[in-house]
Structure formats: C-alpha cells, structure tokens
Amino acid sequence: MGILLFGAAKDIAGVPVLEKPAHVNNVGALKAWLYEVYPSLQQLKSMMIAVNRSYAVDMQALSDQDEIAVIPPVSGG
Amino acid sequence: MGILLFGAAKDIAGVPVLEKPAHVNNVGALKAWLYEVYPSLQQLKSMMIAVNRSYAVDMQALSDQDEIAVIPPVSGG
Amino acid sequence: MEVLVNIKEVITVQEALDFIQSPECGGQVIFSGTVRNHTQQRAVLKLFYECYEAMAISEMEKIAAQVKEKWPIQKLAMLHAVGDKYPGDIAVVIAVASAHRGIAFDACEYVIDTLKETVPIWKKEFFADGEIGV
Amino acid sequence: MEVLVNIKEVITVQEALDFIQSPECGGQVIFSGTVRNHTQQRAVLKLFYECYEAMAISEMEKIAAQVKEKWPIQKLAMLHAVGDKYPGDIAVVIAVASAHRGIAFDACEYVIDTLKETVPIWKKEFFADGEIGV
Numbered sequence: 001m002g003i004l005l006f007g008a009a010k011d012i013a014g015v016p017v018l019e020k021p022a023h024v025n026n027v028g029a030l031k032a033w034l035y036e037v038y039p040s041l042q043q044l045k046s047m048m049i050a051v052n053r054s055y056a057v058d059m060q061a062l063s064d065q066d067e068i069a070v071i072p073p074v075s076g077g
Numbered sequence: 078m079g080i081l082l083f084g085a086a087k088d089i090a091g092v093p094v095l096e097k098p099a100h101v102n103n104v105g106a107l108k109a110w111l112y113e114v115y116p117s118l119q120q121l122k123s124m125m126i127a128v129n130r131s132y133a134v135d136m137q138a139l140s141d142q143d144e145i146a147v148i149p150p151v152s153g154g
Numbered sequence: 155m156e157v158l159v160n161i162k163e164v165i166t167v168q169e170a171l172d173f174i175q176s177p178e179c180g181g182q183v184i185f186s187g188t189v190r191n192h193t194q195q196r197a198v199l200k201l202f203y204e205c206y207e208a209m210a211i212s213e214m215e216k217i218a219a220q221v222k223e224k225w226p227i228q229k230l231a232m233l234h235a236v237g238d239k240y241p242g243d244i245a246v247v248i249a250v251a252s253a254h255r256g257i258a259f260d261a262c263e264y265v266i267d268t269l270k271e272t273v274p275i276w277k278k279e280f281f282a283d284g285e286i287g288v
Numbered sequence: 289m290e291v292l293v294n295i296k297e298v299i300t301v302q303e304a305l306d307f308i309q310s311p312e313c314g315g316q317v318i319f320s321g322t323v324r325n326h327t328q329q330r331a332v333l334k335l336f337y338e339c340y341e342a343m344a345i346s347e348m349e350k351i352a353a354q355v356k357e358k359w360p361i362q363k364l365a366m367l368h369a370v371g372d373k374y375p376g377d378i379a380v381v382i383a384v385a386s387a388h389r390g391i392a393f394d395a396c397e398y399v400i401d402t403l404k405e406t407v408p409i410w411k412k413e414f415f416a417d418g419e420i421g422v
Contacts, residue, residue: 171320191312
C-alpha cells in the first residue's frame, strides 16, 4: 500500500499518496527518507506517522501490507 | 408590606403572606418571631430572610416599606 | 458581555444557543438540566418549580455580574423553567460564548453551581408512590 | 456508556442533544465550536476541514473509551464537520449526559481538549486578504 499524506504534508509533497521505497522498513527510516526527499517537511512543528490507523513509534516495523499515513500537526475542533 | 413565604416555609405556615408584627424591627427579631409562631420552621436546613430582594443579615433593620421574604433552602436547577 | 436572563414556563436549549451565537466567539459551552425519572431510587412523576421571580431575576443578574468580573466572556444566557415539569423536560439552561473554551467551561460551571445555591427557586417532587418531597 | 461518533459535512447541536437525551440523566454539558470571523485580527473568509476519516473515527472512539474508564458517564456524542465552513458554522460538537453535572463538565472538556490534540483532522484558513493558512 502507498503512504497517505494529509494537511500540510500533502501540500509540501504535492501529492496525496507516495510509494514506499523497499529499503524503508521502519517508522524512523520512513521519517528520515521523507525529510531527505521533501526537506520542507522539517518546517512542520511535528510529523507523526500512523500505521494501520494508530500513531506509531520510530522503531515500529513497516510491511507492504500496512496502511501508512503522514500526520502533520492536527487542527480539528 | 406583608412578609412573603415560599417553598417549604409557605407549606409550614400554610399561607403565602404574613403580616409583620410592629415589634419586629430587624431580621434577627423576625426569625425569632417566626420560629416561635411556627416551630416547624426550625426543621428547615436553613432559613434566610430577603429584604428588598437581597439576602439580609440578622442585624438589618426592617421598615414597613420593605419587601420582606422568607427563603427556605433553594432547590432550583 | 451580553446577558439574557429569563424565567418562564417552557425553555429550550435552542433559544439560549441563538442568543449566544456570534461569529466572534469560537467556543460555546451549554449546560442543560433536565428532570430525571427518579431521585434516589424513587420514581418521579413530575416536579413543580415555583420561584420568587423578582428576586430570582435579581440574583441571576448578580451571578452574571460576577461572571463579567471573573472572565472575558462575550455572551451569557441563563434560563429557568417554572411550573409542572415532567421527566425529560428542561428545567434550566446556562449557555456561555467565549473566544477561549477553557474559561467558557469554568464560567458555565460557576453559573450553574451558584444558581443552585443562591437563586430563590424551589422544586417540589411528586413521586409515583403518591408522596410529595420538598 | 452509549457513544455516537460521526464525521460529516453538516452537524448540529440538536442531533447531539437528541442522542444524549435520557430521562435517567439530569445533567447535559455540550461544547460547540464554531468558525470565527477572524484569527489573530485577520478576517477569515472560510475554513476547509479535511480528515483521515478511518483513523479519525478510531481516535474518537479511543477518547470515548478513556472517558468510560475515567467517569460514570451515560452518553457521549462527538460530531465533527468536514468540508468548507464559513463564520458561524459549527465545526465540532461534544455532548455528555450524566447523573452528576461536575463530571459531565470534566468529561466534556477532556474530550474536546484531547480531540484537538490527537484526532487527524486539519483545517486550512482562507483569509479575506487572499492568503491561505495551514
């Protein structure tokens, strides 16, 4: 599955979905890869990664079956 | 003006208005007189006297022009 | 601060909301108190609310004045019902509008807590077993 | 505890009230958040809310589970609007019904505070001067 992008992260990447590179196998590696490809993401106050609809820690492993999402600071309410 | 009675105080006295005796010239004296004439009023958790629509302390003087009310524990809301 | 104080037979949440609605306030906190079908395990048929109206209005206005001193609230509505009220009926509505929600919660809770302590309104409880509680 | 969680284009206070209404609960606390006509002195034309809906629903249900653990609340409604919202429009409604009002205030405030921190919903601000804020 692809990587879903929302809010400011989607605006920065310019696309709502990204393909996950094969070498990115955990959340920490995904963040590093995103910051490298889209340096402007570093301007976000925070960038969380959700895996299967839950916030995930850096060491969490990623598989091709996971639903992955990039979550910039939320602003609901 | 008469003395207005509300809630449980009205039920105990059996009337909604009482005549103020001439010798009752302050709030403390009014309470003492009420407790004497209607001893059951002592069973109330509290009995406040309002003078001209404000809660009054015992030493407040009463005149015949005042709007006086007997306020048993309130239970609005 | 704009204030609406009202005591009447029937009150609604909507009229309080309509009053406090403002495009300048982002947060509204509303408390509504309704008649429960039981009190301490006893089935309630109805309540009867009576009030010393002139003083009740005056005490409600005093509470509004305290709110105005304590918090930068834009609008406050305080409505209380009187007469026969049945389970599910609305007895009281407090509605507060403010730019910041934290103080709206604080102010709304302060108003209902204080109203229950100081405003001369009384309810009589009519229980299903025929007893009457004051 | 009965829970209503919903994300849709248009939400109303009334539907939240209807859901939490119960003759067993004496106290209802409602928070409604509306779109303000300005943000830090800048005139707002509209907001656009987008959400990661599946996860947003899941996070709202987690908040409901936390409420259930913390307080004896009978009913909880959490509604959030999405799409274009104009000044005065309702963006969020939290409604709590409980036998005791103190915990209803606490729970309602907890829900809106937590929702604003954890639920994946984003607003874009369209200002009158043509700028767009994220």
